Amino acid sequence: MGQILSNLWRKICPKPKNEALKSDNHKANYQKLSHNDENQRQSHCINISDHHDVQLISGCSSPNETIESHENNLDHSNNSNIVVDLSSGYEEHAKKKKTFKEQLLKDHVDQVIPEAVLVKNVTTTISHVVSSVKKIGQYNSAQRILLVGEGDFSFSACLAVAFGTATNITATSLNSEDFLIKNYGKFISNKVELVTRGSTVLHDVDAMKMAKHPLVGSLVFDRIIYNFPHSGKFGKDDDDIRTHKKLVRGFIRNAKKMINEDGEIHITSKSNGIYLKWDIPKIGVDQGLNLIQEIKFKASKYPGYHTKYGFGGDKDFDCNPSKTYKFALSSKSNV
Ligand SMILES: C[S@@+](CC[C@H](N)C(=O)[O-])C[C@H]1O[C@@H](n2cnc3c(N)ncnc32)[C@H](O)[C@@H]1O
Missing domain, CATH: 3.40.50.150 (Vaccinia Virus protein VP39)
Structure with a gap:
């Protein structure tokens, strides 16, 4: 479990390679995301699935809602996803990383994303697309x-x-x-x-x-x-x-x-x-x-x-x- 969490954590929060990264408006965190259209521009979350592969999901309504939401919602339920906000600053991220990791270890939970968070995110994306249809x-x-x-x-x-x-x-x-x-x-x-x-x-x-x-x-x-x-x-x-x-x-x-x-x-x-x-x-x-x-x-x-x-x-x-x-x-x- 410790090893898995440690690998998982390395994926989520890679160390900055140099000082520039810290102050570079988190560009490095966005490099996997393509910003071809408005919907994609709003996408800044990754979904850590059971096997801990990183996949893009879209529709987080606010850049800051994710980790906080997940920490607040830590419980022992059988939730199957972790959503990580890649747009937070590194220092802030590191602090959160520590508490979050401790919490994870404490609770022996491998995956903690309330389904409601995902549903909310997907709904936000859908309503964004729907509201851009003109009638x-x-x-x-x-x-x-x-x-x-x-x-x-x-x-x-x-x-x-x-x-x-x-x-x-x-x-x-x-x-x-x-x-x-x-x-x-x-x-x-x-x-x-x-x-x-x-x-x-x-x-x-x-x-x-x-x-x-x-x-x-x-x-x-x-x-x-x-x-x-x-x-x-x-x-x-x-x-x-x-x-x-x-x-x-x-x-x-x-x-x-x-x-x-x-x-x-x-x-x-x-x-x-x-x-x-x-x-x-x-x-x-x-x-x-x-x-x-x-x-x-x-x-x-x-x-x-x-x-x-x-x-x-x-x-x-x-x-x-x-x-x-x-x-x-x-x-x-x-x-
Ligand atoms: C009463 S007008 C209505 C025009 C327009 N749709 C409107 O609502 O103001 C009928 C229209 O049908 C077109 N029309 C007649 N035979 C057609 C055909 N075989 N293919 C396409 N349009 C045709 C005429 O050119 C004409 O513009």
């Missing part, structure tokens, strides 16, 4: 999102602004860039919002063929969104309705090849009058999808969003009342 309306920055049939790109720009960094967004239009510049006063500024946040913006993308598109066709998304699909036929006869239904069907047929297994296809459409004849839920179900939810759509939840007719002119159309139909490959219980 707006039905969407969040952790989802890979494809937008199809955009008008002036105000919807996708609204998501991008809400997310801050928006590399998760791919926004597309059927219309060419020339058409968009000529027709929509805010298209350029919306595109700038997207591109500067790292989003991908593509034009001439046909929703009915997109699974074969050279750039987006091979990608997989968590959400594929088409707001207010419309074929450009403004009449009310059956032929016109058929063209809209054909567009929706073609979009779904392609989108379902491009979502991951938990992904969702969202179609927002007017929910009154002639639009009900499109019967979007049935189109999705006929394509083998599950209608997992239909919810009222409120454009006001998306600041800056302007609903465009899409076939010339910068006028907004009244999108009330409307609904978002959410489809998935399998029936989900979490909606």
Whole structure:
């Protein structure tokens, strides 16, 4: 036991090789840790497991909590881990080392980390990651999102602004860039919002063929969104309705090849009058999808969003009342 503890202690608290180490802001203690991102920067604990190998674990919420916590929590329970804070100063560390070692010897305990400490640390890390996910309306920055049939790109720009960094967004239009510049006063500024946040913006993308598109066709998304699909036929006869239904069907047929297994296809459409004849839920179900939810759509939840007719002119159309139909490959219980 004495030998094991002594080896263990040598691993935990190596002696400083020279004076510089004492005053070098503990850099030497960090050398095993990579600091590539915010989460890793917060990681400064090691876990001494049963066989006394040193492994990195993350999520200690405060640099000073660890040893103190462990000393305070010394007991005879069967805890299986020791967490050691490597960021404390050497002298302070040496003092703690002495008392801690004495305590260990006294209590004949080889491993003393209350599980609660580890749980707390892991929880801290998880909540840090979760709190960095940005949300707006039905969407969040952790989802890979494809937008199809955009008008002036105000919807996708609204998501991008809400997310801050928006590399998760791919926004597309059927219309060419020339058409968009000529027709929509805010298209350029919306595109700038997207591109500067790292989003991908593509034009001439046909929703009915997109699974074969050279750039987006091979990608997989968590959400594929088409707001207010419309074929450009403004009449009310059956032929016109058929063209809209054909567009929706073609979009779904392609989108379902491009979502991951938990992904969702969202179609927002007017929910009154002639639009009900499109019967979007049935189109999705006929394509083998599950209608997992239909919810009222409120454009006001998306600041800056302007609903465009899409076939010339910068006028907004009244999108009330409307609904978002959410489809998935399998029936989900979490909606
Ligand atoms: C009523 S507008 C809605 C535009 C935009 N989504 C919005 O919410 O403001 C319909 C849009 O569908 C697009 N569209 C029509 N056929 C399409 C197709 N085959 N593939 C992709 N988009 C298409 C049009 O270019 C037009 O922008």
